[in-house]
Amino acid sequence: MHIADGVIAAPVIAGATIVSVVGLGLGLRALTPERIPVVAVLSATFFVASLIHITLGPSSVHLIFNGLVGVLLGWAAFPAMFVGLLLQSVLFGFGGVTVLGVNLFNIALPGLMCGLAARPVIARFGPSGAAAAGAVAGAAAVGLTAMLVALSLGLSGREFIPAAKLTVLAHLPVMAIEGAVTAAAVLLIKRVRPDMLASSRPVRATAPVS
Amino acid sequence: MAHHESLLHREFAPPSRLTASVGLFSDRDPRVRLAVALAACVAAVALQSLTALLVALVLAIAALVAARPDWRTVGRRLLALEGFMAMIIVMLPFTVPPAGDVILFRLGPLTASEEGLHQAVTILLKTNIVVLLLTAMIGGLEATAFGRALATLGLPGRMVTLLLLTVRYLDVLQRDYAQLRRAMRVRGFRARVDRHSLRSIGYLVGMLLVRSFDRSERILNAMRCRGFDGTFRHDALTPPDRGDAMLGALTGLAIGACVWVELAVA
Known part of the structure; x- marks a missing residue:
């Protein structure tokens, strides 16, 4: 899902990086001091959860959870996923340094959009309605990310178009899996701790610092 | 399965395991290490000629040897990278149209072009050089040092705090997950x-999130009573010394050499 260095053309990198920086700036405004701990702990949770691999035929897929991140964190999804990608690329040395902006754009933007769209529905309806909205958000976020990855490849050169098509195809089963898992996660949270999903505003631990 | 689950534990081993404390970079200022690593990575990705990229690869390997890394970690990282890149590398020779009529070889109905092979090798070299450089120059950098270096390079304080807290709780949550x-x-x-x-995996993730949410309330309360306002305070960093200046100069020379080769070949 994430792209390595040396593949994407410079204009694509520039465009996506600019949008990502704007997204980070807006996300930073949502990251008030009293929300930093909850965003940090949840982004660490998503990092750990993305190491869950599900065996699928001869290969295995790992979950991305960008839709669920968007649902729980709202605009803070941008800084949270930036931290995740930064840790992955720089501290663990997986690469993707020069395309950090592209990867953030491809993963965080769909997550944020699906999260903002699904959150009011999840807050308003009962557990089963919330689970359905979660399923749609989880699947759509992965689908949109696959399309954006394909778009970044396709815009970088005609020769990447077959690889771009293959990326979208390969993510169809991931969409289904991600949708099912996100639905179950939302269902559990809605039953056990509905206040995490309650207001139209994303989660915040207790009252603000006075 | 077990392989992936233990990833975090391995990567968060004490820094001494990743690169020995006797390596070229270990005693250098974290800000300088991060700056030279970024400069070298950007330069490597910008190179176009195969000759220049090969020179860059040799220099990156030299840097890695000088860093005295844990070679098993290096091997694991490179293997993961190669697996990750395999699809695009295998496809490229067949999807780039040949410039003339020259066809490199046929594979059933597919024809491979020299241009495609050239591009595949270029991309493979770039991705590997970046991972080698990162491992050599900032592999084993402690998270706190990394965060402070990012702050001096202009990352907002609240973002640095978010990064440091995320790193701190990765290990805790890894254990929570394992349990x-x-x-x-x-x-x-x-x-x-x-x-x-x-559904079971979804419940597992949901439960992890609920537990994390509760944990974050306790963290916030603990931090509040210690006067937390969004950023952590540190002692001032000591200014870079002569060794750091040498590292900067050495990296500049290496980048200059690659660029010179690039221009000379063109």
């Missing part, structure tokens, strides 16, 4: 692709 996973395993759970498995 829930163990509880599922003793009840006979095996991950397959069916409704029951996916």
